[in-house]
Amino acid sequence: MTTMRFPVQPWQLGGSRRLATRMPLEHLDDLVRLVLLTGPNERLHRPGFGAGLGASTLFQPLSTDLAGTVRARARGSLTSALGDRLDVLDVIVSVADSTLSAEVVYRPKPAGETRRVTLTLPAAAL
Template sequence: MTSRQPWRLGPGRRLTLAGPLEHLDDLVKAVLLTGPQERLHQPGFGAGLGASVLFEPLSGELGSTVAARIQGSLADALGDRIQLVGVDVSVSESTIAAEVTYRPLPAGASRTVAFTLPGAGS
């Protein structure tokens, strides 16, 4: 995956640069929320935690499938930038939550990216 400059909209609606760690957080989120077949020249890119999961029945099997997709997708897309420490996916009656802990390479402190999405229910 080629990265672009980590531009952000800052105070006063001016463009500012994000720090390298915040940029890595954004890249992890992009991999997690992009679905397979969503990118034209990279059909295998993405864990598919976005729209494709929203319409699946929430179950323990879905949680383990999503966790496996997250691990594989992050290793493929960002394996040269991060070391994956852990992936925790929890499924409740109406939501699916994912928490990814990683360590920036070559050496860095662990960081966690977490978010919760609504689901279709069971």
């Protein structure tokens, strides 16, 4: 029996010039990143999809208030988009100097081990 593999997000070519693939848990990590970095109204047929971690904070000063807003938006977006595949246990957002860092702690369904995905965006990306 072969293990199912999924395309890398965003799309990439592998060493054999074929579409690069990942194992299911790595694919789930990719999907978490995709939801966090996709901005609301960026998807034509899914205007509510995405937390907009980078785009929505572009012109806002880094503060603890912004961190709280990003945390709530990220948790809601992940639950809405991937709630059938994972349980979001925690979203930790921190602001340091000129970077915004978000760590998502989740458990794949039905009963997987706890996983973590961390995104750090420098001020230039914000």
